[in-house]
Amino acid sequence: MSDGDDSVLRAITDDGAFRVVVARTTSTVRGVLQAQHARGPSARPFGDLITGSVLFRETMAPNLRVQGVLKGVGGRGSLVADSHPSGMTRGLMQLPEGAEAVDTNAGALLQLMRTLPGGRINQGVVELPAGGDVSRAMMAYMQTSEQVVSMIAVGTILDGTEIMAAGGYLVQLLPEVGRGPLMIMTERLREFEDITPQLANAAFSPEWLLEQLLYGMEYTRLEERPIGFDCWCDELRLLSVLATLDRTEVEALIADGQTLEITCDYCKHEYRIAPAKLRGLLGAS
16 A cells, blocks of 8 residues: 555554544545535535544444435535445535535534445434534534544645545544543543644654554554545446336337436446347346
């Protein structure tokens, strides 16, 4: 894994007190925001949501698909981060009509969902605090919905419309934590409530950030996995969706005689489905 690759790194302190997950998501966030043409006020919370969703999945559900959703104030518009166990991550921005951004200030909602085996959804919702701080909302979610005390900081650095750096950390308190280590860690993390100075450091990497967070503490590095912007759409999945249409709807599309053009909402890849392939759906029904 090269120095410039996005990755997520998990570790545990040797005293069994803390589980730590750190991530660099710069290229991932850049890819998602470029695909969604996300600029202006929505760019930073969108980037933070992507990083937060990756950290949440790696901590609470590493083998499950996790979606993080920021619902705009009054339910107007949303930002979606979709994180897959493979490390692929994609996103979706749905703007209110006539708006250029999703309002993620106080009153907006953070929803985290994980898809369980069999397709069932486990989810919870918290309200964003004043200022729309995604880090604080993530901590509130972990406390109220998961009953897990965690310290979380995510950040996205922009230069105009360019994503310069993105990443963050999640420190989870484990049942074995004692008063002494807890006081030390709490005081230590006061320096990292705003993660942007670390993200802006030329040395920034998951390994470097882990060393900064756990300076002077013994820990075991568990696993580092690559992550990146990618989409798992394909023509077969699209045809499977079209196969759920009523037979008369498919017949109408065939009778039109035109190649069906469909664009993936997430990655903007364009698919062209010829009438012959639509006829194949009728034969399979």
